[in-house]
Amino acid sequence: MASIGIVGAGTSGLHLGLKLLSHGVPVTVYAEQDPEKLRAGRLPNTVAHHSPTRARERELDVDHWGGPHADIQYMGIHVNGPQSLSMRGRLEKPSIFVDYRLYQPKLAEDFVARGGRLEVLPVDGAVLEGLSLKHALVVVATGRNGLTSLFPRIPELSPHTKPARLLFAALLKGVQMQDPLGMNAHLVPGQGEIFEAQIVSRQGRVPSILIEALPGSDMAVLGTRRYDEDPRAYEALLLDALRRFAPATYERVNPAEFGVLSPMDWLQGAFTPVVRRAWAPLSNGRFVMAVGDTHVTNDPVAGQGANAASASAFALAARILDALGRERPFDEAFCRAAEEKMWAAVAPATNWTNTLLQPPPPHVVDVLAAGSQEQRVADGIANAFMLPENILSAFASPESAAAFIAQQRSPAREPLPPEALAWHPLPGEAVAPMARVR
Ligand SMILES: Cc1cc2nc3c(=O)[nH]c(=O)nc-3n(C[C@H](O)[C@H](O)[C@H](O)COP(=O)(O)OP(=O)(O)OC[C@H]3O[C@@H](n4cnc5c(N)ncnc54)[C@H](O)[C@@H]3O)c2cc1C
Numbered sequence: 001m002a003s004i005g006i007v008g009a010g011t012s013g014l015h016l017g018l019k020l021l022s023h024g025v026p027v028t029v030y031a032e033q034d035p036e037k038l039r040a041g042r043l044p045n046t047v048a049h050h051s052p053t054r055a056r057e058r059e060l061d062v063d064h065w066g067g068p069h070a071d072i073q074y075m076g077i078h079v080n081g082p083q084s085l086s087m088r089g090r091l092e093k094p095s096i097f098v099d100y101r102l103y104q105p106k107l108a109e110d111f112v113a114r115g116g117r118l119e120v121l122p123v124d125g126a127v128l129e130g131l132s133l134k135h136a137l138v139v140v141a142t143g144r145n146g147l148t149s150l151f152p153r154i155p156e157l158s159p160h161t162k163p164a165r166l167l168f169a170a171l172l173k174g175v176q177m178q179d180p181l182g183m184n185a186h187l188v189p190g191q192g193e194i195f196e197a198q199i200v201s202r203q204g205r206v207p208s209i210l211i212e213a214l215p216g217s218d219m220a221v222l223g224t225r226r227y228d229e230d231p232r233a234y235e236a237l238l239l240d241a242l243r244r245f246a247p248a249t250y251e252r253v254n255p256a257e258f259g260v261l262s263p264m265d266w267l268q269g270a271f272t273p274v275v276r277r278a279w280a281p282l283s284n285g286r287f288v289m290a291v292g293d294t295h296v297t298n299d300p301v302a303g304q305g306a307n308a309a310s311a312s313a314f315a316l317a318a319r320i321l322d323a324l325g326r327e328r329p330f331d332e333a334f335c336r337a338a339e340e341k342m343w344a345a346v347a348p349a350t351n352w353t354n355t356l357l358q359p360p361p362p363h364v365v366d367v368l369a370a371g372s373q374e375q376r377v378a379d380g381i382a383n384a385f386m387l388p389e390n391i392l393s394a395f396a397s398p399e400s401a402a403a404f405i406a407q408q409r410s411p412a413r414e415p416l417p418p419e420a421l422a423w424h425p426l427p428g429e430a431v432a433p434m435a436r437v438r
Helices: 011-022 035-039 051-060 100-113 125-134 218-224 231-245 305-325 332-356 362-373 375-385 388-395 398-409
Strands: 004-007 027-031 072-079 085-097 117-120 137-140 166-173 182-188 192-201 204-213 266-269 279-281 287-290
Touching: 004 011, 004 125, 011 027, 011 051, 011 100, 011 305, 027 100, 035 100, 051 085, 051 305, 072 362, 072 375, 085 182, 085 192, 085 362, 085 375, 100 117, 100 192, 125 137, 166 218, 192 231, 204 218, 204 231, 218 231, 279 332, 287 332, 305 332, 332 388, 362 375, 362 388, 362 398, 375 388, 375 398, 388 398
Parallel strands: 004 027, 004 137, 027 117, 072 182, 137 287
Antiparallel strands: 072 085, 166 204, 166 266, 182 192, 192 204, 279 287
16 A cells, blocks of 8 residues: 655654554654654653644554543633633633653554564655655655745735744743642733643653743743753743743742752743745655644643644545555645645634734723623633634624623533542652642
8 A cells, every 4th residue: 555654753743653553554753863762862842732633642552641630620811911810610621731752652562563663764865865765755745944945834814923922931940830730821911921730750740831932022031041051040030930921820929949850851932923825836747745833833821733734634634544545646636635734724723823923902901801800701711722713703803702701601601510629649749748729
């Protein structure tokens, strides 16, 4: 049978590869590095997988970390500005954070155990041309930094020409985790956003932080000042930012113990969100497709990049399976049709991300204000926040915002019972240091 080549062993490449393998298609993944190297490397991100991605993971039988001890059961949203407000909504379908240094190597092992071929081969343009002759189709899944220049930027879908935020992400110590497990989004007008969560890491479950600083703001110092130049001084700045802009997190900090968990557990940088064409012709007449961040790079502010990458991988897999089944060529017509389906799968995530990067209009503030006063509305917001289609339709206009609030208030929507939320220690995890904060 015709084989498919995938360049890049990240989330999009592995979800695509595992999905094709499950249909009996021979797949080779070309990985830049041995999965072991990734395990020992620097924190690459702090990724939340939401319920649609988790459903795909169950379908692929790679949901190795889920369970009551790891599932994120609620989301706190705090607007910390002149008009402060706070809410905590309960997630009907929990999200999960797993350190990608655990996640991606484990999925690469699953891929091999199920008959996939994994070759360690950093691929450049010349190598790609060669691979395109070996496989019926080669898909480029090299993330936002690899081989992207093959795929032209689409200006009308890419409103950003420079980074919208300066980023700092880290695993932390000295922050009490919340009970039940939750995440907090601090939205700080004029400054950016601070996200605090709990992530399954090789050290067990630990607190994590993502700073999204607006360039030019006070908080931007966390993006412009290098952490490794003076870690202690940087941690003092970080602590001060939590005190000023994220009080619901700061109240659980023990300043004497606070800091980055270990020297490889931080990441700093900035990148420009972009939508690229999802296919490219090669000089040998073959066509290659792009998936994941190589196709669409979103800012992490909405926690959607990997979720969209997975959705897009499944959309592309469906097109590949269809073409193989009907013995159709992987030509330009295939690429255009596949791109349309992939964009349909990821466009809501991109639109939601770009919306969140802008100051909220008054009707969105009204929805958040209603959520701060009524638990049912808070639950509705938290659940919609993870699902771009739902939140975009709620926030689309003053009328849709009012309809969303009314729908959440409807008695037909029962709030979740309190016993649905509970603290479940990981095996061997000490519960004592994590005071039960409600
Ligand atoms: C701080 C931060 C927080 C984030 N939080 C979230 C979140 O909460 N939720 C969410 O959904 N997304 C989040 N994201 C985005 C998410 O990390 C990406 O969208 C996702 O990892 C994209 O998957 P991918 O497979 O396209 O690329 P990657 O996961 O980056 O994988 C690309 C792979 O290709 C390999 N590669 C690169 N070049 C080559 C080459 N030349 N040859 C062979 N292999 C190559 C790389 O080694 C890597 O293994 C976050 C990102 C950051 C930076």
